[in-house]
Amino acid sequence: MSKTEALISVLMGMLKTKADNVYYEEALRVGTNPPLYPNVVFELNEVTSDDSKTVLRMELNVVDYGKIRSTVETISDNIQALLDKYYHMDENIQFVIYKDSRQTIKEEDKLIIRRRLVFEIQLHEIGGE
Secondary structure (H helix, E strand, O other): OOHHHHHHHHHHHHHOOOOOOEEEHHHHHHOOOOOOOOEEEEEEEEEEEOOOOEEEEEEEEEEEEOOOOHHHHHHHHHHHHHHOOOEEEOOOEEEEEEEEEEEEEOOOOOOEEEEEEEEEEEEEEOOOO
């Protein structure tokens, strides 16, 4: 398993403790079913990489549909508390996560409620390839 696949697997497990419907962006794009609400969708983008460390930007969107904002805010609060300054180490990878920003995103459809959370992940592969 690649270090990125291992990271996605760990993140999915963590996020599913805070929300029922969690999707990795790439998997969501190839899926045929629309996401259930409320949901959490995240994607990873590499910022820099060298032999010892990869820095990734994780964009995470918490989305709901309706007029009640408290669900999105509660999920966002819980995820932010879980991930900010989180350190993980297992037999494949080690990483630390830091919160970068949290924003309200306005949608054309006024019933879509969305918060964007951005995190920096510093990822190290254990043992190399």
